Amino acid sequence: MCGIVAYLGEREAYPVLIKGLKRLEYRGYDSSGVGLMNGDIRLYKCKGKVADLESHVGEQDITGTAGIGHTRWATHGEPNDTNAHPHVSQSGDLILIHNGIIENYGPLRKELVKRGYEFRSETDTEVLVNLIEEIRLKEKVSVGEAVRKALSEVVGAYAIVVMSKSEPDKMIAARKSSPLVIGLGKGEFFVASDGTPIVEYTKNVVYLEDEEIAILERGEEMRLFNIRNKKKTPYIQELELHLEALEKGGFDHFMLKEIYEQPRSIMDSMRGRLRLSKGLVSLGGIVEYEQKFLNAKRIIFVACGTSWHAGLVGEYLFEDLARIPVEVEYASEFRYRNPIIYESDVVIAISQSGETADTLAAIELAKSKGATIIGVCNVVGSSISRATDAGSYTHAGPEIGVASTKAFTAQVTVLILMALSIAQKKGTISKSKYRNLLTELDSIPQKVTQALETNDQIKYLSGIFMNARNFLYLGRGYSFPVALEGALKLKEISYIHAEGYPAAEMKHGPIALIDEEMPVVVIATRGASYEKVVSNIQEVKTRKGVVIAVVTEGDKEVKEIADYTIEIPATEEVLMPLVSTIPLQLLSYHIAVLRGANVDQPRNLAKSVTVE
Ligand code: G6P
Numbered sequence: 001m002c003g004i005v006a007y008l009g010e011r012e013a014y015p016v017l018i019k020g021l022k023r024l025e026y027r028g029y030d031s032s033g034v035g036l037m038n039g040d041i042r043l044y045k046c047k048g049k050v051a052d053l054e055s056h057v058g059e060q061d062i063t064g065t066a067g068i069g070h071t072r073w074a075t076h077g078e079p080n081d082t083n084a085h086p087h088v089s090q091s092g093d094l095i096l097i098h099n100g101i102i103e104n105y106g107p108l109r110k111e112l113v114k115r116g117y118e119f120r121s122e123t124d125t126e127v128l129v130n131l132i133e134e135i136r137l138k139e140k141v142s143v144g145e146a147v148r149k150a151l152s153e154v155v156g157a158y159a160i161v162v163m164s165k166s167e168p169d170k171m172i173a174a175r176k177s178s179p180l181v182i183g184l185g186k187g188e189f190f191v192a193s194d195g196t197p198i199v200e201y202t203k204n205v206v207y208l209e210d211e212e213i214a215i216l217e218r219g220e221e222m223r224l225f226n227i228r229n230k231k232k233t234p235y236i237q238e239l240e241l242h243l244e245a246l247e248k249g250g251f252d253h254f255m256l257k258e259i260y261e262q263p264r265s266i267m268d269s270m271r272g273r274l275r276l277s278k279g280l281v282s283l284g285g286i287v288e289y290e291q292k293f294l295n296a297k298r299i300i301f302v303a304c305g306t307s308w309h310a311g312l313v314g315e316y317l318f319e320d321l322a323r324i325p326v327e328v329e330y331a332s333e334f335r336y337r338n339p340i341i342y343e344s345d346v347v348i349a350i351s352q353s354g355e356t357a358d359t360l361a362a363i364e365l366a367k368s369k370g371a372t373i374i375g376v377c378n379v380v381g382s383s384i385s386r387a388t389d390a391g392s393y394t395h396a397g398p399e400i401g402v403a404s405t406k407a408f409t410a411q412v413t414v415l416i417l418m419a420l421s422i423a424q425k426k427g428t429i430s431k432s433k434y435r436n437l438l439t440e441l442d443s444i445p446q447k448v449t450q451a452l453e454t455n456d457q458i459k460y461l462s463g464i465f466m467n468a469r470n471f472l473y474l475g476r477g478y479s480f481p482v483a484l485e486g487a488l489k490l491k492e493i494s495y496i497h498a499e500g501y502p503a504a505e506m507k508h509g510p511i512a513l514i515d516e517e518m519p520v521v522v523i524a525t526r527g528a529s530y531e532k533v534v535s536n537i538q539e540v541k542t543r544k545g546v547v548i549a550v551v552t553e554g555d556k557e558v559k560e561i562a563d564y565t566i567e568i569p570a571t572e573e574v575l576m577p578l579v580s581t582i583p584l585q586l587l588s589y590h591i592a593v594l595r596g597a598n599v600d601q602p603r604n605l606a607k608s609v610t611v612e
Helices: 011-028 050-057 105-116 124-139 143-153 254-260 262-270 283-295 305-320 357-367 385-388 406-426 433-443 446-453 454-466 478-493 503-509 530-542 557-561 573-594
Strands: 001-009 031-038 040-047 066-072 095-099 157-165 168-176 183-186 189-192 204-208 213-219 225-226 298-303 326-330 345-352 372-377 391-393 472-475 498-504 519-524 546-550 564-568
Touching: 001 011, 001 157, 011 031, 011 050, 011 066, 011 189, 031 050, 031 095, 031 385, 040 050, 040 262, 050 095, 066 095, 066 157, 066 168, 095 124, 105 124, 105 326, 105 564, 124 143, 124 157, 143 168, 143 213, 143 225, 157 189, 168 189, 168 372, 189 213, 189 326, 204 564, 254 262, 254 573, 262 406, 283 345, 283 372, 283 391, 283 406, 298 305, 298 357, 305 326, 305 345, 305 406, 305 478, 305 573, 345 357, 345 454, 357 372, 372 385, 372 406, 372 498, 385 478, 406 433, 406 519, 406 573, 433 446, 446 573, 454 573, 472 478, 472 530, 478 498, 478 519, 478 573, 498 503, 503 519, 530 557, 546 573, 564 573
Parallel strands: 298 326, 298 345, 345 372, 372 391, 472 498, 472 519, 519 546, 546 564
Antiparallel strands: 001 066, 001 189, 031 040, 031 066, 095 157, 157 168, 168 213, 183 189, 183 204, 213 225
């Protein structure tokens, strides 16, 4: 999704903005731009990557110690040079960058056209910058006040930064439903949609709350108001981000680095929560809400994308271990379906970014019906983590690759811990099973390390299958969500069409697709439905499909029938998703690399989807 970076201080702004925009590239975008303030405004923007913007700027004037920069992920209007941000007001006095969507931009635009405004772009953002200008000129107020008044007329989501030629030492930043963080340096301000462009300059940050407006002025302290003009005190926090986490550390891509980080990130998700010697699992963030879980007649997971797949694993876990009925909902469907929600429901919202608009809206809906809302988020301080009653962070560290990998395994780890702790308190799990799962869980990071050793074999297999046009992924039980996630990973980064299916469902449709051209990835690890999966593999082989099976170390039966087998270490079925997902991540990675795809920033995708 769109990214914002802005600077006001003593340094040259352009290098700070360009570096910041590069840091934000991971969010996904299709055009970018910068606006520099140096007596006059200089605007540079173009379609494509930040590197294209740099070539476009070339030798032109880039001086100035204040400026704003933006990466745009197109919503209103196609990605082109004109629609790229910053947008400038009609008189040329104001420049503005914006994330989010102004929902009532149509009527506002009509009104402005009546008053003589002409629009160059198709964006809602150009409407906003002219609305601010109109208020400023008509009411003869400061930029800050004009921004405040304009935002009171706006319906929708926004994170914005505005500068004015007539007040060149000032920058106005505001947010609603789209994150914005302000970095406070010595005599300088940074504004960004997340901490990544700020981390190397300062650790002192203020996260804006919804409908807050910050006035940043040279030589002054930051001032904070809300949209109703109430003065607020900025809450300065320490930015929890380390520079190393934002660099590739010797790997070719962030995605590969993050795949390899999983033994550590899974361990971090368990740190302080799994206490093997005491036979204890405790998630500090939800301790006070345990009774709600114990009384819950139902758990509803709401999430999108990969996080939804983690929710599906959660369904198996909570039903199997804690005997609580579970529903797993796409947040986007749930919010518009007039769903039945009881006060006794526990709604668990899963989100890596903590900013997904549909998930946030689903939370608000469930909240309005009195349900208990628990968050499982990766980004500390994110909107979802703040909107929930309580929750557990996944502690996977920043995930830069757009295709989620370590965030998924961290989410699953947290859900396993949650389900185990509730099951133990509810008495729905035997002491020996509980103890055994705890011991096994403790050894998962080491098993993930072992699973990563399949890398060379998978690279080799990727060479064989890189030109396939379709893939089918099959799994049963706990391996079904893994199959879905494997298929999603492949289509996201290699653009090969892939479907995930419960293995037994294959015969009700997908079997018609199977021929010698169709690679079928089957998760066939040892477990309750192993024999049934073996039969499913046979069904594929009878139709001449090519089977790549992920099997438990030492497996003989599948080896005899599958074309290729990838061996991973044995573990409890409940925990297997954490291990079996690894080779699937590697497979999609290597196929994408061989096809020359942009692995870390796949086309059309955004890391954090802040629009519905
Ligand atoms: C986007 C990302 C996916 C992610 C989904 C949900 O589509 O590209 O990788 O799974 O959003 O994001 P969340 O941050 O809520 O987990």
